[in-house]
Amino acid sequence: MKPEQPRTRAADEARRGRSPTAGDRPCRVSFARGQRIYSGAGRGSAWRVLSGSIRLDREEPTGEQSFSGLAVRGDIIGAETLLFERYSFSATALADCVLVPWPETRSAAAGESLLRTFAKAERRAAEVIALRCGQAAERVRRLVLMLAQAPEDEGAAPGELQVVLPSRQDMAEITALTLETVSRMVSQLRQAGMLAPQRLGSHFSQRRFSVRAPAD
Amino acid sequence: MKPEQPRTRAADEARRGRSPTAGDRPCRVSFARGQRIYSGAGRGSAWRVLSGSIRLDREEPTGEQSFSGLAVRGDIIGAETLLFERYSFSATALADCVLVPWPETRSAAAGESLLRTFAKAERRAAEVIALRCGQAAERVRRLVLMLAQAPEDEGAAPGELQVVLPSRQDMAEITALTLETVSRMVSQLRQAGMLAPQRLGSHFSQRRFSVRAPAD
DNA sequence: CGCATTTTTGATACACGTCAATCTCCGTGG
């Protein structure tokens, strides 16, 4: 939708992560923020998201890519390859993320596990739909909460949540707002104390935030 | 979303259609526009939509129902009951519709058929997400096209499309607009010649329209 | 250090939301 700015993003080309087929251990695969994970109509298998967040897109009849789904830790992406052998969406990392092939064992592919995946995907789709109604501030707040995860480093405060925010452009396409509005709302959330930039080495990171759980 | 008008609708109570368990032949079941087909957390089986259109809702943590999916002819609803035995959404008829239990045979439940259903549901979810971005006129136009079907009566002009529009309130919740805006856009589509009310008996119906396929 | 990209911030315009009045449809009962 929206004939907006082309997604010219340096990181799209700079493939710093390992490709699915290249790693020394094919088990865990990492992708950098902004990196394409797979393309629609390409061949490959399904994956489980161990950490990070991913956007799914479909090719419009007009040729553009349009946002059509979100995956966070624990979600399965590309399950349609069990049927078609080809992906029906393309996937791009919203933040650095780690994947493992799915299903882990061949037998797990059939029956209940698959259904569970199906049910989870439907619930996720409902959440994404809900991300696109209500006022801008609410929408961005809900997106942040969807992306927030418990920190990975052991020894972190229990119950603490962290989030690595996607680019404003990505957040805009997900929430059906503009990048400027999203930027304003993020600033607003920081002023309200919901988001606090985290110290990373010597300076504060503008991407990784700690999330103060809201009254809701 | 939106603490808007409660869905007080006369037709909700007037259950003119046959209930799933009551019909003389349990095979085909009809529901009238506005009628609840099943409730979230209720028990039941999955269904295939033979005609008409259906909205799916989930119960918000706050207690309200919020739109979370759309089903039209050919779609499967309630497939999650194969796993949980209970529905995870509730379903309401947007226009008079006819359902049959699914899967027709027990063996069809496993394997490929299920996957195909899964894949179709994902594509449908992507379409619904797309319904919520762009300008109001475009959104309503796309919704109409999603709901449009070839007429059922034999002898109809080939390639002709018809649609029975849902209530403006339903259309508003689906597209994340207000009912007033939807009403204006429908009027606009009629003036533009895309929608033409159909003669039904002696007067023109304000619900059933013939759809002139757009240049698109 | 310097350039390209992304993000932030501001000023302005407009599409849509909101509020309210009227109209159409339908069912109901006198």
Add this chain to the structure above:
DNA sequence: CCACGGAGATTGACGTGTATCAAAAATGCG
């Protein structure tokens, strides 16, 4: 048969939240 009433739909006037355009600031990378 027509008067009545309620629910949904339409239309209008007005306000506002967000898009749009533009420029500056911050960030990242060679």
